[in-house]
Structures are given as structure tokens and as C-alpha cells.
Amino acid sequence: MAEICFDQVTRFYGPVIGINQVSFTLGPGVAALFGANGAGKSTVMRLASGQIRPSLGQVSINGLPAWSTLAKRHLGYCPDVDRFYEEMSGWEFVQFMVQLHGYSSREARRRTEEALELVGMSARAQRPLATYSQGMRQRIKLAQALAHQPEVLLLDEPLAGVDPGGRRQLLELFAHLGDQGCTVLISTHMLEEVEQLAQVVLVLVQGRLVAQGTLDEIRSWLADRPLIVALEAEPLRPLAGELIGWEEVRSVQIDGSCLVVQVRQAGMFFRRLNAAAAQGRWQLRRMEPLDTGAEAVFRYLHQRS
Amino acid sequence: MQIDLAHYHRWEGRLRGPWYSALAVTRATLRQVFRRKVFWILLALGMLNFLLYFALIYAGTQLPGVGDRIMERFDFTVHPDAQRRNGYLRFMEQQGLVVMVMMAFAGSVIIGGDFRQRGVSFYLAHGLSPWHYLWGKWLAVAVLLGSVTVLPALVLFVEYGMFTSDFHYWWENKAVVVSVLGYGLVMAVVLGAVLLALGAWLRKTVPIAITWTSLFLLSAAWSEQLRRTTGDPHWRLLNLWRDIRCVGRAFFGFYARREDVQLAPWAAGALAAVVLICVGYLWAKLVHWRRWE
Numbered sequence: 001m002a003e004i005c006f007d008q009v010t011r012f013y014g015p016v017i018g019i020n021q022v023s024f025t026l027g028p029g030v031a032a033l034f035g036a037n038g039a040g041k042s043t044v045m046r047l048a049s050g051q052i053r054p055s056l057g058q059v060s061i062n063g064l065p066a067w068s069t070l071a072k073r074h075l076g077y078c079p080d081v082d083r084f085y086e087e088m089s090g091w092e093f094v095q096f097m098v099q100l101h102g103y104s105s106r107e108a109r110r111r112t113e114e115a116l117e118l119v120g121m122s123a124r125a126q127r128p129l130a131t132y133s134q135g136m137r138q139r140i141k142l143a144q145a146l147a148h149q150p151e152v153l154l155l156d157e158p159l160a161g162v163d164p165g166g167r168r169q170l171l172e173l174f175a176h177l178g179d180q181g182c183t184v185l186i187s188t189h190m191l192e193e194v195e196q197l198a199q200v201v202l203v204l205v206q207g208r209l210v211a212q213g214t215l216d217e218i219r220s221w222l223a224d225r226p227l228i229v230a231l232e233a234e235p236l237r238p239l240a241g242e243l244i245g246w247e248e249v250r251s252v253q254i255d256g257s258c259l260v261v262q263v264r265q266a267g268m269f270f271r272r273l274n275a276a277a278a279q280g281r282w283q284l285r286r287m288e289p290l291d292t293g294a295e296a297v298f299r300y301l302h303q304r305s
Numbered sequence: 306m307q308i309d310l311a312h313y314h315r316w317e318g319r320l321r322g323p324w325y326s327a328l329a330v331t332r333a334t335l336r337q338v339f340r341r342k343v344f345w346i347l348l349a350l351g352m353l354n355f356l357l358y359f360a361l362i363y364a365g366t367q368l369p370g371v372g373d374r375i376m377e378r379f380d381f382t383v384h385p386d387a388q389r390r391n392g393y394l395r396f397m398e399q400q401g402l403v404v405m406v407m408m409a410f411a412g413s414v415i416i417g418g419d420f421r422q423r424g425v426s427f428y429l430a431h432g433l434s435p436w437h438y439l440w441g442k443w444l445a446v447a448v449l450l451g452s453v454t455v456l457p458a459l460v461l462f463v464e465y466g467m468f469t470s471d472f473h474y475w476w477e478n479k480a481v482v483v484s485v486l487g488y489g490l491v492m493a494v495v496l497g498a499v500l501l502a503l504g505a506w507l508r509k510t511v512p513i514a515i516t517w518t519s520l521f522l523l524s525a526a527w528s529e530q531l532r533r534t535t536g537d538p539h540w541r542l543l544n545l546w547r548d549i550r551c552v553g554r555a556f557f558g559f560y561a562r563r564e565d566v567q568l569a570p571w572a573a574g575a576l577a578a579v580v581l582i583c584v585g586y587l588w589a590k591l592v593h594w595r596r597w598e
Binding site for chain 2: 046049050051052053067069070072073075077079081083084085087088092096097099100101102103104144154
């Protein structure tokens with residue numbers, strides 16, 4: 001079975017820690033690796049693709065150490081590199097990459113043609129890479145990752161620079177591969193890109209795996225996270241008085257014409273606030289969560305982990 | 306896009322090993338090198354000297370009476386003589402200049418670009434270990450170097466035997482082949498290791514060319530100055546190019562100077578140290594290459 005396994009993996013870059021005690025196991029299907037820039041996504045991808053070794057722990061592909069040349073035959077890797085061998089044509093590049101897996105020239109040619117067809121680049125494959133747009137480069141990179149029909153596919157920001165139509169096609173392709181039994185791990189910092197097809201989401205924050213589960217599970221955790229909410233309502237003081245008595249509310253502060261409310265469990269608070277507003281005891285004019293940014297979400301997940 | 310083409314299954318055929326895959330690295334690297342006109346020009350320059358020697362042998366063997374004088378005039382001998390001259394060694398040493406210039410320009414194309422554009426990712430995720438990658442790259446350097454030194458020298462050797470119709474010449478002088486290959490191997494190992502290390506470190510053509518040239522020219526100047534000042538011939542070991550020639554000449558069985566007999570083992574040691582340092586650097590660079598970005 002196609003499987004990626006990280007077991008207590010830590011990777012140092014000199015004094016800097018890339019990832020810290022990361023453990024997960026992924027089987028067939030599509031998984032998303034989500035995190036902000038510098039969170040350690042690329043380190044996870046490089047470890048999984050055997051480019052670098054872990055400082056501590058084990059990384060394995062189908063039970064083989066990811067560093068070994070045998071394990072690399074099971075995986076296809078689409079790196080986040082944008083410029084490479086500009087004078088080569090797309091066709092030459094993909095064929096060269098296929099030959100690196102040890103295929104004969106004839107077999108490499110056949111697989112190259114098939115892979116270019118798959119990513120929709122057959123007609124433009126004879127052009128030099130220097131003339132390609134970023135989206136076309138992504139497709140060529142994808143072709144070289146898919147050409148040997150790997151069981152594990154690692155995609156580092158595969159949708160960057162791809163137009164909306166192409167993005168939809170590629171997402172369909174990833175979903176199809178996942179359904180076929182391929183283990184697809186997509187690294188991204190735009191979760192909405194892959195939320196529809198990712199069965200599992202891994203969230204990395206500052207090198208730590210802070211959440212792992214289905215998107216619904218992660219959403220439910222986030223629904224009950226602490227939050228700061230700004231409210232504008234009429235009348236203000238009775239509302240403040242009522243809110244301070246709620247179990248879900250930690251503190252209430254009057255700031256000019258609005259209330260700044262520190263909430264313990266956002267999901268429960270919003271349900272109760274909706275119900276109270278519907279009774280018409282006060283008129284709610286504006287409601288704005290103040291710390292919904294990615295950092296706040298990550299901070300919560302980090303604390304929760 | 307034809308998504309229905311996407312599937313995976315086990316490959317039922319026989320995959321070749323990573324050492325074989327490294328040959329694809331060599332091929333692709335050479336293709337990259339010879340896409341640039343400058344290398345064709347350098348190769349052509351290298352071939353000029355070869356054509357001169359080729360014509361010399363032709364004239365020497367086909368023009369009775371005059372031929373010997375021409376060979377003598379150009380101080381070319383196909384048999385090591387009493388003065389310990391050897392035309393093939395002479396040819397290979399003369400090709401050194403073209404080799405130096407060619408290597409100076411090739412470093413960026415051969416390996417520098419991989420680090421500059423982070424193309425190493427592609428190699429190391431494709432069933433190649435850093436050793437296989439280095440092997441493929443080194444082979445490319447060796448082929449490039451051999452194409453202007455070893456190969457033409459062997460062609461001259463074959464030519465002499467053919468034009469004299471003396472096929473025993475090849476058998477009687479088979480040591481020449483070993484000597485040429487040995488000299489070529491020393492050059493390929495040392496220059497290959499230094500070039501790959503410099504290319505991986507400096508990445509761009511101009512810094513590589515400047516450092517490469519300085520390395521050989523300055524080391525020659527310093528070593529000579531230090532030898533003159535101290536009178537100690539061991540300072541000559543600092544001259545990397547001289548070390549290569551000293552060890553290379555050992556394959557031909559004679560040295561340029563008497564002191565070289567004593568210096569040869571030291572020169573071999575110096576070259577081995579340089580190669581080890583370069584390989585160690587390359588290994589560290591490939592294993593931890595993300596740290597240098």
C-alpha cells in the first residue's frame with residue numbers, strides 16, 4: 001500500500017529548526033499540507049522526497065527509508081522550483097527526468113508522451129522551457145512527477161501561477177489519482193485551493209504539526225476556539241451587562257461606541273448571541289471578529305496541540 | 306488534459322540501477338554544454354593543435370627524407386628517445402591551455418546552474434543519491450576533458466601506426482595508450498573534482514572563471530616565488546597544475562626535472578588531498594545543500 005510515514009521527525013538547519021517532532025502517516029487519497037510561509041512545509045516535502053535526511057526520527061515511503069534510491073522509485077515529486085534548464089524543450093526535460101528513474105530510452109519516450117498528454121502539454125512540448133509561462137512550467141513539472149506512474153505523489157505548491165481553468169483541471173487530476181489509490185500530498189498555503197479534495201489536512205505552525213484530521217474536524221476545533229469580537233449595538237450598556245454574565249464570555253470592554261468581547265468558545269457564543277438578537281432585546285449593528293487571521297488560528301491550534 | 310490516462314501500477318519491466326541513471330545526467334550535462342557556441346569554438350581551438358600534429362605525422366610518414374626533418378623541426382617523436390621526449394605527452398601538455406579555458410567556462414553550465422536554480426531537487430528526488438549525481442557530473446567533465454586531450458592523442462597514436470603500415474608499432478608501444486589514459490585520468494580526477502567544487506560553491510560563470518584561473522596562475526607564481534626565496538623545491542607542490550603534470554608524467558615513465566622524481570609522491574599526495582577536500586565539500590553541500598541557499 002502506498003504510504004508516507006513520518007515518525008518523530010526533527011530536522012535542523014544548523015542552529016535553526018526546520019520541523020520539530022513531526023509524526024503522521026498518510027495512505028491512499030489526497031492530503032493537504034497547510035501552513036504559512038516558513039512553517040516547514042518545504043522541509044517536510046524534501047524529507048519525504050529523500051532530498052534531505054532527518055536529524056532525528058524516521059521518514060519512510062512504503063516502508064523504505066525515504067533517502068534510499070529504492071524508495072524514490074515509488075514517488076513523484078513536483079518541487080517549487082520555477083527556473084531550470086531553460087534551453088531544454090519540455091519534452092527533453094521530461095524524458096531526461098524519466099531516464100533518471102532507470103527506464104530505457106524507448107520506455108522513457110513512451111512515458112514522456114503519455115505524461116505530456118496527461119497534463120495537456122503535448123502540443124507545446126517542443127518549445128524551450130524559457131518560453132513557458134509559469135502555469136506551463138507547473139504542468140511540465142507535474143508531467144515529470146507523473147511520468148513513471150508513482151504510488152506516492154508529492155506536490156509543492158503545484159497550483160502557483162496556474163490560471164483558474166487549469167487549476168480546476170489539475171484539481172480534478174489530483175482527485176482522480178487519489179481515487180486510483182495514489183497517495184497525494186499537496187503542500188499549500190491556500191487551504192481553499194484544495195479543501196474540496198483533501199481528505200486529510202496537516203497543519204504546520206513554526207515547524208510543528210499542530211493539527212491533523214479531516215477539514216470538518218479542524219473546522220469544529222476552530223469553531224470552539226477563543227476569539228475577540230467587536231460588537232456595535234443599541235443600547236450598548238445593557239448588552240455589556242448581559243454578556244458579562246455568559247459562561248462563554250471571558251471579559252467585556254466598552255471602547256467608545258463598541259464592545260470588545262473576549263470569548264472562550266466562539267461557536268457557542270455566536271449561537272447564543274444569534275438567539276438573543278432574534279429576541280429583539282437590542283439591535284445588533286455590527287459584529288466583527290478581531291483575531292481571525294491565520295496567525296491567530298495557528299496560535300490556537302498550536303496551544304491546542 | 307486526459308485525466309483517464311492517470312493511473313499507477315507497478316512497473317513490470319527491469320529498471321536499471323542508479324549508476325546507469327547517472328549516465329543520463331552526463332548526457333544531459335554535455336548537451337547543455339554543447340548548446341553554447343563558446344564550447345564549440347574552444348573545441349575547435351583545441352582541434353587546431355590536433356590538426357597540426359595530425360598533419361605533422363602525415364608529413365613525417367608520407368614524405369620520405371623531408372618527413373623526418375619536419376618531425377625533428379617540431380621536436381615531435383612517436384618513440385620515447387634518449388632525451389626522454391614523447392610526442393603524445395607533449396601534445397597533451399600543450400592541450401592543457403585549452404582545457405583550462407574550457408573548464409573555466411564550463412563550471413557554471415555543468416553544476417553551477419543546478420545550485421543556482423535549485424535544480425538539484427529534481428536529481429535527488431529521482432532515484433539518485435548524491436554520489437550518483439556527482440558521478441554523472443564528473444563523467445561529463447571527464448568526457449569534455451578527454452575530448453581535447455586523451456581522444457586526440459589516441460587518434461594520433463593510431464594514425465602513426467596506420468600511415469607507417471607498421472601495425473607492430475601499436476603493440477610494441479602499447480604502453481603509450483596506458484600512459485595517455487593514465488595522464489588523462491589524473492587530469493580528469495583532479496580538475497573534475499576542483500571544477501565541481503568551485504561550480505557548486507560559486508555557481509556563476511564569471512566568479513568561477515576568475516577563481517579557476519587565479520587558482521592555477523597564482524599558485525604557480527606563489528610556489529615559484531617561495532621556492533626561489535627559500536630554496537626548498539617542496540614549495541613547487543603548491544602549483545596544482547605542475548603537480549598534475551608531475552604525476553601524469555609518471556605514467557610516461559619520466560619526469561621534466563630530476564627533482565621531480567622525489568617530488569612525484571608528494572605531488573600525488575597533494576593532489577589526493579585536494580580531491581578529498583573537494584569531494585568532501587561537494588558531499589556536505591549536497592547533503593545539506595538547503596543550508597547554503
